[in-house]
Ligand SMILES: C[S@@+](CC[C@H](N)C(=O)[O-])C[C@H]1O[C@@H](n2cnc3c(N)ncnc32)[C@H](O)[C@@H]1O
């Protein structure tokens with residue numbers, strides 16, 4: 625059994641060697657999936673879920689860790705106003721490099737995050753012109769971009785976090801996209817839970833009913849197809865209490881051929 629587990633994880637790691645951050649951003653973070661003029665676009669829905677979850681009064685602390693950041697920053701645009709310290713993490717150096725390009729404001733980014741910063745300012749009741757302040761805030765609070773492997777019982781380097789752990793985790797489209805099967809997905813949930821202090825919050829966004837996605841031209845990556853019940857069961861099994869689950873169903877024109885995702889879930893949970 626141990627060998628089968630390791631083979632599945634190794635096969636996933638091999639797929640990711642061909643992951644293309646620029647293509648991935650193009651596929652998922654430009655219109656129609658990221659259209660801030662459309663009420664039914666996926667990215668504004670995700671940003672609204674995250675804004676509400678970070679700002680309803682129960683989430684607080686010093687340290688927020690984003691698990692499997694990839695080449696994207698949207699997942700911490702609300703959290704950066706709440707936490708003094710934000711850690712971004714990813715398995716691939718190409719993604720960590722993409723994030724560094726933006727954070728060091730040195731150019732070379734494959735996506736302009738301005739519309740995202742402006743949109744989240746609007747959600748916060750601020751002028752959209754405050755986006756430059758939000759960008760500065762994000763650059764100030766993101767203190768590191770670390771390698772991570774959610775299949776390891778210790779996903780981060782031993783000294784990466786304070787002994788108390790993180791106060792909050794956010795993770796988007798990572799666990800189901802890197803796990804060979806549902807059991808591995810659930811184990812990974814438990815592994816990242818060890819990074820979180822007791823009663824700390826987990827904000828989890830993921831794909832429903834997805835069996836593959838393209839991580840670049842011709843880079844077909846298998847995904848664990850999840851339904852809502854499995855998400856709830858896995859959270860409970862790996863030591864979380866579910867606070868809220870929200871589901872978005874993709875309209876036809878959001879299905880653009882880069883994956884077979886049918887829905888997106890947002891779960892707010894607390895570590896037991
Ligand atoms: C579908 S992307 C999600 C990116 C981003 N969080 C988002 O919301 O679009 C999945 C990410 O998981 C990363 N990844 C692959 N294997 C991993 C592993 N074993 N542990 C943690 N992250 C991994 C990939 O490098 C990739 O950035």
Ligand SMILES: O=[N+]([O-])c1ccc2c(c1)CN[C@@H](CO)C2
Nearest residue numbers: 652657666667797801837883885
């Ligand atoms: O519409 N979206 O905002 C969006 C963003 C990222 C991803 C998806 C959809 C679906 N596929 C996952 C990878 O399994 C990645």
